[in-house]
Amino acid sequence: MARFLPVRKASAIVLLAALLTCFSDVNRQEKAGESVSYPPLWDNVPDSLDGFVIRNKTVINPWNYLDRMGMYKMLLNVTAKYMNHFGPSNTGNVLWGLPLQHGWQFKTGRLADPSDMSSCGQQTGDSLCISTTSWWSCMNYYLATIPFLGAVEAGFFDEWPFEIEILPPEDHKDDFCYNTADCHILIPDTMAKWTTFFQFLKKTKEFSQNKLSPTIPAEEDNVWQYMWTAHVSSIKAALQKFSERLTYISTPEAQFGISWGNAVDFIAATHFPTNFNQTNIFQVYLPQRMLLATDKAPSILDLSKEENWALVALDILYEGNKMTAGRLLNFWKRSMCSEKGREEGRHLLENAVSNPDLILPGIQKIILEFIKNHNCVPTDA
Structure with a gap:
């Protein structure tokens, strides 16, 4: 366990930072008056x-x-x-x-x-x-x-x-x-x-x-x-x-579907609010057409920058969790097992864009809280 923690800590920082960077741009759209429907x-x-x-x-x-x-x-x-x-x-x-x-x-x-x-x-x-x-x-x-x-x-x-x-x-x-x-x-x-x-x-x-x-x-x-x-x-x-x-679907589309399913586990652990407004805001990230066999993010010309980087972030998160045999997800769930941890997780997902300099320190703080909180029991989600 002692040998694995530093590697897992570094992986969590890199992978989650990539995902949160994508989420942060969504908040920019919300503040710019992005309509919901x-x-x-x-x-x-x-x-x-x-x-x-x-x-x-x-x-x-x-x-x-x-x-x-x-x-x-x-x-x-x-x-x-x-x-x-x-x-x-x-x-x-x-x-x-x-x-x-x-x-x-x-x-x-x-x-x-x-x-x-x-x-x-x-x-x-x-x-x-x-x-x-x-x-x-x-x-x-x-x-x-x-x-x-x-x-x-x-x-x-x-x-x-x-x-x-x-x-x-x-x-x-x-x-x-x-x-x-x-x-x-x-x-x-x-x-x-x-x-x-x-x-x-x-x-x-x-x-x-x-x-x-x-x-x-x-x-x-x-x-x-x-x-x-x-x-x-x-x-x-x-x-x-x-x-x-x-x-029946292209390799990029299949990879996106599997990666999205993997990401839901991470989002679920925070008890993230999928209400009308929040879902509309975050959904603008998802690709607005089926992916083709020739599509390779982040260089898909007819998709927005946000859609391209979301695909990259989802894939990084999926590969990171796969490479660690699911330990990354288990680690994240453990860090979200307290209300304080979930609040910090949701805060990162929702407000990282307001101060990008706090993204990595925020993740590090959650990791340290997990390391210290040995008695915290993860929720099912």
């Missing part, structure tokens, strides 16, 4: 189960963009009253990261069939179609339908009089689950974590009613922890399930 076609998305009723049956097709986005919109609506102290007009809802990410995937063509075997998701075909061949769409299924069914199991739709039916795709049916019972068989740990998150969320209303202050940092942090624990579980399960889908 709702997902594509948001006004056309059903906001309640009434929009899915067909002859006294509730039918949701998660392989249609509007239907899948509808599950997110319903989750935002039914959970709003439990998070009214997180931000005005439901903008502080912890679930905003999910529909905004799904909207980015749709807008950038990542939900379409990349194999060219069909016109699913293509502008020349059914543009709202979500392909089972798309790695991104399959990964997202575990972050859309599973959370929705978790809310169903937690009782958020108990007053709805009709049975809710989730339609399977035409192919690869066995890769997915469509009701709570089947999901507990296919991905039991992930299903249980999403149900637990929604069950815990219901209790936050009691907390907010029993306190004088409209903001309760400790309880809010717990909500973020439960959400991120479920979120990371979905990604972990999907990564194992859909690795073969990566063969």
Whole structure:
């Protein structure tokens, strides 16, 4: 352990500094008045189960963009009253990261069939179609339908009089689950974590009613922890399930997807707030088109400087974690296991740009705190 710490310390400083340098430019855009927006076609998305009723049956097709986005919109609506102290007009809802990410995937063509075997998701075909061949769409299924069914199991739709039916795709049916019972068989740990998150969320209303202050940092942090624990579980399960889908996309795009999945683990450990405003700000970093076989960051001419450097930083973080056999992530999680550590981690992610000279000292401070804090127990996220 004594021999490894200096190497790991240096790796953490270099790798995280690269990632944070990317994040810092996003804050520049926010301060410059970068606009935020709702997902594509948001006004056309059903906001309640009434929009899915067909002859006294509730039918949701998660392989249609509007239907899948509808599950997110319903989750935002039914959970709003439990998070009214997180931000005005439901903008502080912890679930905003999910529909905004799904909207980015749709807008950038990542939900379409990349194999060219069909016109699913293509502008020349059914543009709202979500392909089972798309790695991104399959990964997202575990972050859309599973959370929705978790809310169903937690009782958020108990007053709805009709049975809710989730339609399977035409192919690869066995890769997915469509009701709570089947999901507990296919991905039991992930299903249980999403149900637990929604069950815990219901209790936050009691907390907010029993306190004088409209903001309760400790309880809010717990909500973020439960959400991120479920979120990371979905990604972990999907990564194992859909690795073969990566063969349909270019090597740079596949590397970006894997690197992004790796980075989520680091972000999750800070209990980072994926509310409406923060997600919009950070999402401008992600490449606004599918990457081609000839793309090599940071020299992709039709991507912005920020998008190029984000790709580089994500790749550096992934390679660093891979080279250390996952120790870099474990080290970061350990440093984030206290509220003080998470505050410092979030502060670095959010405000490093305000004083770039503090980036490396800030990381060093977190590392030293980890070294001294031997009794701190990491959270699941």
